[in-house]
Amino acid sequence: MDIKPIKRINISDQVYEQLKNQLINGVWKPGDKIPSENELVLLFDVSRVTVRQALSKLTTLGLLETKLGEGTFVKEITPGAYMKEIIPYIYLNKDSAREVLEFRLIIEVEAAGIAATRITDNDIFRLERSLRRMEEYQNDLKKYVDEDLHFHMIIAKSTNNSLIIQVNNIVRDIIRETIRNITEEIGSEVGLKYHRLLIESLKQRDSARTKENMREHLQRALEKLN
Known part of the structure; x- marks a missing residue:
């Protein structure tokens, strides 16, 4: 018999979904x-704690x-808000990391080309400082990953293109998790090599x-995952 246990649905999640x-x-x-809060407690016929949990989320x-x-007031809804919701439910294994890298190939390659025509000396200085920190943080995964992400965000901002910058900001948390996944899988040397080449x-x-x-940087990482 194909019988599965009955899942209990969290009440605060139900309130959250209806509010959303x-x-x-x-x-x-x-x-x-x-x-x-008092009005929502009466409307949903639930406890104050349940309402607060949903509102907090x-x-x-x-x-x-x-x-x-x-x-409590409604804020302007942006795509980034929904990306934040998706991230906790995504387990970034090799397949999902591969998809993110393919996405980055589409966005970041052209963005890098634009950045090369608009980058400032101060941006170059920031990239060099970021690279030094990455070299220093090779034995600290969290710091290394954060700095790797920061390096790529500097390049995105160097395009002076608000749409490119916004897209990168929206997906930055997913990119961070992918960088962590890849670094755990293949180490830091490949990334450091291409960051040096990018700066030059x-x-x-x-x-x-x-x-x-x-x-080549992103393609090499993609090949390493295969």
């Missing part, structure tokens, strides 16, 4: 004040904000070479 749907469907719009996601003495081609403002370095 009010936001998604536009029932509550940005700037609107939502019902108070929505606030953490950046969908709601509480103003002292005024109440960016210094020369060589767009074609910078694109090629970024492509």
Whole structure:
């Protein structure tokens, strides 16, 4: 017999889903004040603790904000808020890491080429400092991963293209987890090598070479996962 245990559904999750749907469907719009905790307790017929848990989750996601003495209000909903919700439910194994790398190949290669034509001396200085920190943090995975991500974000910001910067900000947490996954799998030497090459081609403002370095960097990581 194909019988599976019955799963108990968390009550606060049910409240959270219903509140979130009010936001998604536009029932509550940005700037609107939502019902108070007391009103929500009565509406859902649940405890105050349950309501607070649901509201806390929505606030953490950046969908709601509480103003002292005024109440809870709807914030402007952005794609980044939904990405934050997705991340905890994603286990970044080899397959998902591969998909993120393929996405990065599409976005970051062209972005690197643009950055080479617009990068400033101060940006170069920041990249060199980031590289030194990565070399220093090779035995500290968390610090190394954070600095690796920071390096790529500097390049994205160097494009001076608001859309490229925003896309990178939206997916930065997923990229961070992928970098961690890859570093655990293949180590740091390959990444450090290509970061050095990227700095050199960016210094020369060589767009074609910078694109090629970024492509090889991400492609090499992709091959290592296969």
